[in-house]
Each structure stands twice: as C-alpha cells, then as structure tokens.
Amino acid sequence: MPRLSAEGRHAVAFTLNGRAVDGVAEPRMLLSDFLRHVIGATGTHVGCEHGVCGACTVEVDGMLTRACLTLAVQVEGSAIRTVEGLAPAPDRLSVLQAAFRRHHALQCGFCTAGILMSLDAFLKATPRPDEAAVRDLLSGHLCRCTGYTPIVRAALEAAAELSATQEETAHA
Amino acid sequence: MKPAPFDFVRAASLDEALGVLKAEGSDARVIAGGQSFMAMLNMRLARPKVLVDIMRLPELATLAQARDEVVVGAGVRQAQLLAWPDLPRALPLIAKALPYTGHVQTRSRGTVCGSIAHADPSAELPLCLVALNGHVHLATAKARRKVAAADFFTGMMATAKADDEMIEAVSFPVAGGAGTAFREIARRHGDFAIVACGALVSGTAIRLAIGGVADMPAARDFPLLEGSALDDALNAFAYELDARDDVHASARYRRELVRRIGRATIEEALKCRA
Numbered sequence: 108m109p110r111l112s113a114e115g116r117h118a119v120a121f122t123l124n125g126r127a128v129d130g131v132a133e134p135r136m137l138l139s140d141f142l143r144h145v146i147g148a149t150g151t152h153v154g155c156e157h158g159v160c161g162a163c164t165v166e167v168d169g170m171l172t173r174a175c176l177t178l179a180v181q182v183e184g185s186a187i188r189t190v191e192g193l194a195p196a197p198d199r200l201s202v203l204q205a206a207f208r209r210h211h212a213l214q215c216g217f218c219t220a221g222i223l224m225s226l227d228a229f230l231k232a233t234p235r236p237d238e239a240a241v242r243d244l245l246s247g248h249l250c251r252c253t254g255y256t257p258i259v260r261a262a263l264e265a266a267a268e269l270s271a272t273q274e275e276t277a278h279a
Numbered sequence: 280m281k282p283a284p285f286d287f288v289r290a291a292s293l294d295e296a297l298g299v300l301k302a303e304g305s306d307a308r309v310i311a312g313g314q315s316f317m318a319m320l321n322m323r324l325a326r327p328k329v330l331v332d333i334m335r336l337p338e339l340a341t342l343a344q345a346r347d348e349v350v351v352g353a354g355v356r357q358a359q360l361l362a363w364p365d366l367p368r369a370l371p372l373i374a375k376a377l378p379y380t381g382h383v384q385t386r387s388r389g390t391v392c393g394s395i396a397h398a399d400p401s402a403e404l405p406l407c408l409v410a411l412n413g414h415v416h417l418a419t420a421k422a423r424r425k426v427a428a429a430d431f432f433t434g435m436m437a438t439a440k441a442d443d444e445m446i447e448a449v450s451f452p453v454a455g456g457a458g459t460a461f462r463e464i465a466r467r468h469g470d471f472a473i474v475a476c477g478a479l480v481s482g483t484a485i486r487l488a489i490g491g492v493a494d495m496p497a498a499r500d501f502p503l504l505e506g507s508a509l510d511d512a513l514n515a516f517a518y519e520l521d522a523r524d525d526v527h528a529s530a531r532y533r534r535e536l537v538r539r540i541g542r543a544t545i546e547e548a549l550k551c552r553a
Contacts, residue, residue: 111286113286133284172384
C-alpha cells in the first residue's frame, strides 16, 4: 500500500451501524475524533484518551475496541457499531437501554455509551452471565456517578429478558 | 492528548513491513493491536516518523502447536489465545494469567506479541514468557533469529530487539506436567500488577517468576523446599529483586508480597500438580 503522508488527509471509508460513511483524516487522527468530528456521530464519548476509562468503546468488526486507541486510517473497510446503532427504531430503546432507564443505571451519562456497547457484545456472547462476570466486564469502564450497582442490576435484568425472548423464539 | 504527526503504512506483506523498518530504523515503529503503543502515541511518549500497521497480514495471524511448543504469531490477539480450546492443556500458566491482562475490551484488540514487545515490568505475558523459558522470534529484511526470554528483556520497557527488527512470533514450550499457578495483587482488577507471581512446581523443583518488582520479570529455580527453608529462599529472592518505592506501593510492601503471595502461589501450584 502507498505510504500515507503525515501532513496529507487521506480518504477513509467504512460502514457505521450498517450505513456506508467516509471522510478524510490525517494518519494521526483517532477513530474517536473521526467519528465525532468528521462523521458527526457524537454518541461515542471521549474521556481519558489513553484507553483506561472506556467511554469511547465501540465495536470494530465484532471486536470491542477503544476508539481512542485506534487510528481512523486503521479501520478502512471495517464494520463499526456505535451506541447510535443500538436502538431498534428512533422512538424505541433496546432491551438493554430500557433496563438502564428503569434501574437508573446512568446519571450524567458520560460513560454510558461505552458501557452499553460492552454489555451489548457481552450479552450476545454470554447470554446468562452471573454478577461476577458482569462486574469483570465493567472493570473495563469507569463510572463516577452510579457506584456500578444499578448498572449490574440493569445488565442482569436485560440478560434474563433477552434469553427469555430467545427461548420463546426458539420454541415458536 | 493527540499523537504527533507520522506517516502511516498498512503493510500488504511482511517484506514491505520489514523494508520500512530497514529504511527508517528507529524512526519507524510497528503497530499491531495498539493497546499499549497507542496510549504512548497519544501521550507523545513515542513520536515515530512512520507507523507500520501489521494487522492485515494473514501470515502473522497464526496460532499453532508444533510438537513441543506453541507458536503465537504477531497478529494473534490476546482474546484469541484465551479462547483457544487447547490453551488450558498446552499452556496452563497462560490460561491462568491472561485473564489478568487488561480488560475484555483491551484483550479483544491487544496482541500477545505486542505486550511482549512493550515489555512493561508488571505485565503478565512477559512474566509467563520468562517463567516458561519461551522464545521471541525476531525478523529483519535480511535475517531471522530466536532470542530466549531471559535474554530478550533488558530493562524497564527495554528489549534486545534492534530498531530494524520486528517480533514475528513468540513461542512457549508446552507444559510438561508441572503444577502451575498464577496470582497477582493490583489496586483494581485489570490494573497493572503491584506484584505478580507465576509458579511451576514439578516433582523435583520449583520455578517462581515475579513481575512488578524489578525492572523486568525475573524467575528463580529452587529445589522442592518446604517450611522455613522456603521462606528463607523467598526472602532472599525478594531482596534480590531490588524493589523500589513508588506511588502504588513501598519497596517493603512489595517484598512482603513476594514472600507471601509467592509462597501461596507455589503452594497452589503444588496442589494442582498432576
């Protein structure tokens, strides 16, 4: 591949929540900034910018990814999911999002986008998690409002609801 | 906290990646999963002129057991190794240690070789490589060489890798029936260890590796000691590691952890010996 020069702006294209998007980025531009400033998808939040807080967590090709530890030019051709892709319709929350609302699993909401992305991927891979597994997953996120307890409750309730729905579908 | 400018090459072949390293030397850096190196770029602790991305090279994404060793290519992510069905049988120490490396959200991207290249003194994978007497496979445009773990780590985030070399793979010897255990103390799960201990106990010997204390992981072999003789040996090891005070813990506390957690890790390994 040709070398992308530091000063130049280079075309980057990928799918975001199933929709093709593109823009231009210097090689040093972080995916978190590309999503927010170039694409305008500001649902992904930016906290620490060194991979610790988890606010910018998104899914890249099925892998949970810190958008602040990823360059925009690295995701060329990838499939990216962000918090904007979770709700099934503009006026409906996903099962997980609705559980967050019921349990007050967010206050200021800054960390929430990343936590929702982590839990969304986790509950697909681990349909019936115990509390320890949820807490282990949440150790990759910092929340300074909730003390995590309502987040754990919401996650466990969403897991129960999702697996019950799946069983109904399986038996239908 | 944004990286300083750099050129970017998404290598289409290993030769292309090695060619950039040959031409640019210390101005070029390899990026794989980026879970350590991107943070250093963001904080501008690293300011390379050119970054070479190796994650789209299928020849590096190989994980295979070849007779008596497991070879992990530079493109293999930590989550991939942890999910490998043969891991608990072939590399039980790594199966126990890897869940302590970062978080689900970083293991999904971070590579095994990347953690070893980064050579953080408290990281779990460098400790396992030293404990197991593994090897680092280095490549340049011209030559390849294999370096033993004990010779690879040379100091705090410093290794024997030359500027024009990249890690192509690391290899770990397959477990030979020794009991294994891993324990670590950190402020929070997933944080860097204050002290990390990996133990291998066979019918005749104990091998204990310690991370987080010296400026690189260190291992010692002991005969099958018990009681106060083991305490004395651990005490001597704790002092040899030359612990320092820092914001996380005092040197004295670290020595105490080496003595106590080291002993608990050895005892756990002894119990799980087949």
